[in-house]
Amino acid sequence: MSLDRTPVSARVLDEAIAWQLRLGDHAASMQLDAELQRWLNQSAEHAKAWAQLGGIDRRLGTINSPSARRALQRNAATKRQHAVSRTLLGLVLLGSLGIGLALQARPLPVWLADASTGAGEQRSLTLDDNSRIQLNSRSALDIHFDERRRGLFLHQGEVLVETAPGSDPRPFIVETAQGDLRALGTRFIVRREGNATRLIVLRSAVAAHPDDGQTGRTIGAGEQVLMHRNRLGESSAAPIAADAWSHGMLVVDDLPLGELLKKLGEYRRGYLGLDPSLESLRISGSFPLHDTDWALAALPPSLPVRIERHTDWWIKVVPAEPAAVPSK
Template sequence: AAQTDAWDGVRALRADYRTATGERREVVLGDGTVLSLNTGSAVNVRFDASRRLVELLAGEILVISGHGAGSGVPLEVATREGRVRALGTRFAVRQQDEYSTVDVFESAVEIRPRDGSGAPLLLAAGRGAAFCRHASGAPHAVGAYADAWSRGQLIVDDVTLGDFLAELARYRPGVIDCAPAVARLRLSGVFPLADTQRILNMLPNSLPVQVRSRTRYWVSVEPAS
């Protein structure tokens, strides 16, 4: 597994399109397909007469499928765990450590696990699912703000501080440490991802916490003194 991770890391550095931590990028492909790359993401694009393939090497992408030249060929996104086929749609795919996730916002997709033997999972708009190499998980409702990152926002509704900080940590280099004593506090709000330090600085205004910067890359959120 370590060798696979290292190889994936090398491929991500050489990818056709990639983003650094905290960076987002939008790419328009030859057929009109729009790819939005989230923080720390990398993709290769393989389009020819017989395929429209986007290979997600790391991170997360939002796909709006195009209908220009070559769009008669199915559009697919490949991850380590399998393939997601677009059925004229808008959807997001994320490469996690041990599995992949898909959220569908318009139309539908088919999920085909790499080593699965059954029929592909048809996932309709408003539904999401995780899948590993062997099978797809049960579909679930997509969160109302699942694609807010593509607009530069992190929107949460009654989530734990621990989960919030874990998500925020994707958008800044270094470590955000959350003390267990405050991890279960809950918060809601709309946060601009362009300034993660400002988000951290705002936390004591709404929660009984203090934010300590041990170094530029190590921040700790602790109970207010």
């Protein structure tokens, strides 16, 4: 049976993720199972959200597996025991990596942006027209409302936009270096990806217009498109739970392991690398963003990898060590 990928409401997705985390934090019990079943029976949308998250996790068994939970618990204990040591090591690494960090410094327009976030930070804002936006990690945008239009300019990163209901005649437009995205009473995500902009529409529709002036196209709910300065790519289905990051979760479906680490790297500082021999591995699952160490600890129970940790600022995912050959 194919999985229904159409978006669910933000409220229901939030509740499904809360249930997932609750089950991961508690031992199985008849009472907890009964409470979950009552929630699932309340509406078809509850069941769909649970299927979207749970269907992915069953293929990987990461956060919800007992071995993963033990790994996360061990990781948390280690963090408490070595907090002072990590701080000192981080200060030493700050000096040794000074040049590398300088090279990663944000451009001036990002420093001067009206709203921005650092690594691992998210920020929610209510705009003058009561529209709501949420900035993801390492994001920056300018806000410009006047008598003609309501405008945002996304310099970098990712923003979730939910336009306010009402009769404001001014168009709501999100701009990037690649073009304009005009909201048509909607909820959507805009993400800068190198020299392109990704649009993911969660509700209603958005009119996308590349910067070179060619004819644009309307992207509907449940669709995504990659916009370049001179063209729009083909529309495709939006990722499952594309806005899960706004609830503190990262949900991936058959993603290359290197891409997962790249996404997790947006929520932490320092180096997070992958051994080249592991580039063919793919992964599905849901991972907490509030503590990326937890997410990394969930990898070894399901994949042939181990986490090589020099300091909190220098981490690499490498092949699991081969089993020792018994001596004769």
